[in-house]
Amino acid sequence: MDKNLITHRIKDICKSFGFFKIGISKAEPLEKESAQLKTWLDENRHADMDWMLQSYEKRIDPVSVFPEAKSVISLALLYDTPYTHSDSPDIPKISRYAWGEKDYHKVIKKKLKEICKSIELFLAGTEIETKYYVDDGPVMEKSFAVKSGIGWQGKNTIVIDPEYGSFFFLSEILIDVELEYDKPIEDLCSTCSLCIQSCPTGALYDEYRLDANLCISYHTIENKKEIPDYIDLNNWIFGCDICQDVCPYNKKKFFTVDSSFFPKKSIFGKTREELLQMTEEEFNNEFNGTPVKRAKYERWKRNLKKK
Ligand code: B12
Ligand code: SF4
Ligand code: SF4
Incomplete structure (x- = not known):
């Protein structure tokens, strides 16, 4: 064919x-x-x-x-x-993907x-x-x-x-089938550097370069140890969307129709105090089958306490 x-x-x-x-x-x-x-x-x-x-x-x-x-x-x-996301400092943020x-x-x-x-x-x-x-x-x-x-x-x-x-x-x-290959598209960042200017921890240490040691997303999801004192989570408790939220190409135009990715009603808008009250069993039931479960209860608590 x-x-x-x-x-x-x-x-x-x-x-x-x-x-x-x-x-x-x-x-x-x-x-x-x-x-x-x-x-x-x-x-x-x-x-x-x-x-x-x-x-x-x-x-x-x-x-x-x-x-x-x-x-x-x-x-x-x-x-x-x-x-x-809410701008209230009492309401911690979970990144959109999770x-x-x-x-x-x-x-x-x-x-x-x-x-x-x-x-x-x-x-x-x-x-x-x-x-x-x-x-x-x-x-x-x-x-x-x-x-x-x-x-x-x-x-x-x-x-x-x-x-x-x-x-x-x-x-x-x-x-294992040879197909027709597509071509790369143009880099449209041009003179913009909003993401670099907005990253609160300096994780984007240069254009097109990220240092996970400084990234909120890394610390809230992947870091299994203590989060260093010099990292301010800026109210994020799982992931971080800042460098995407500020990007001019993310001005809301198209949305998913898959309800799997809409914010979980039982969690969305909950305060830090309310979230801190969840027991391990409640956490497991609430986040079973979601990306947040990856953090496990201990790290979830660590992130909530850190601010
Ligand atoms: C490790 C990892 C992370 C790490 C490291 C992130 C990173 N930038 O590498 C951490 C935990 C921090 C992370 C965070 C996030 N991640 Co992540 N992550 C990955 C993973 C597993 C590997 C990425 C990787 O290879 N990193 C290694 C480094 C070397 O790659 P790099 O940053 O792309 O480096 C390139 C540039 O530096 C470039 N470069 C160097 N110099 C120059 C100069 C110029 C001019 C140019 C153009 C390029 C260039 O060269 C490098 C190699 O190509 C991928 C899944 C996968 N298997 O690929 C998902 C993935 C990249 N993550 C994803 C997502 C969604 C996220 C988060 C948005 C989640 C969140 N909301 O918190 C954040 C975003 C943070 C950010 N600004 O990147 C998506 C991205 C989707 C997309 N549209 O691109 C992926 C693809 C997962 C998926 N399947 O959808 N992630
Ligand atoms: S995800 Fe947050 S901390 Fe990480 S590079 Fe982007 S803005 Fe910086
Ligand atoms: S905010 Fe978006 S367009 Fe601007 S430099 Fe960053 S990635 Fe490029």
Whole structure:
């Protein structure tokens, strides 16, 4: 079958599962990005995320985890909603990607599984192999998304679509079929540096560069130890949206229709005092199946007490 036709049909299948943008790139080692990732790791910008260090070899080359892979299909799923965070200092903030009823890993994995089944059905007669990831594999998701034209990597280091902004998840399907490849798009940050100016902890220490040691998102989600005194969480208790909220490309235009990503009613607008009163059992019941559960009760309490 014609490569162009297969590519178009695969993109249509992905679109029918709610992904607003799909970009395809060749499965091959990432050269420039590998060097940048190496510098990042050598400079200990990954803080205590040792898994980033351990998976370096795999991250820089998708073929090392799936030798038959020919193409990387990058997919973007919007999670933005019309809701905004309260400005009240008594009401702590959970980042938009995590404030909903369901964990995006589960929601997206289900879609990717179905997409792969549909592709197999469409290509019936040809034996194909696929592997899919959402945030959980040794893949440089942003680099492949950039390579395939999903968006450009902004000075806040996040991938941005000129129309939809950056409040979207990335995921990818690796497939052993050669497809038509898309081209990167232009970097539209230009002279803007609002994200760098607004980051309260200086984690964006230079354009396009983030130091996890200083990032609120890292400390509230990934850091398993004490949060250093010099880190002011600025009222965030899980993740941080500041460097995206200020981005001119995130002026509210498009929203998800998936209620999984709308803020959890039972938590949204609750005060610090109210949240601190939750017992471990209540916490587990409330956040079961959501990204916040990842923090576990002890860290949730630590974040709430820190301010
Ligand atoms: C580790 C990680 C983190 C770490 C480190 C963040 C980071 N910037 O690397 C922490 C815990 C801090 C984090 C936080 C967040 N994360 Co995170 N994270 C990841 C993860 C697992 C790996 C990212 C990675 O490879 N980092 C390594 C460094 C080296 O990569 P980098 O910053 O992109 O570095 C590049 C640039 O520095 C660039 N560079 C260097 N010099 C120059 C110069 C120029 C001119 C240019 C253009 C580029 C450039 O080269 C490097 C390599 O390409 C990915 C999932 C995945 N498997 O890829 C999700 C992922 C990046 N995270 C995501 C999200 C949503 C977040 C948060 C928004 C969550 C939140 N609300 O709190 C924040 C955003 C913070 C921020 N400003 O980045 C999404 C981003 C989606 C998108 N639209 O881009 C991802 C893709 C998960 C997903 N599947 O959707 N995250
Ligand atoms: S997520 Fe928050 S702390 Fe981290 S770089 Fe963005 S603004 Fe700074
Ligand atoms: S705030 Fe400005 S500099 Fe930062 S990512 Fe958005 S457009 Fe680029």
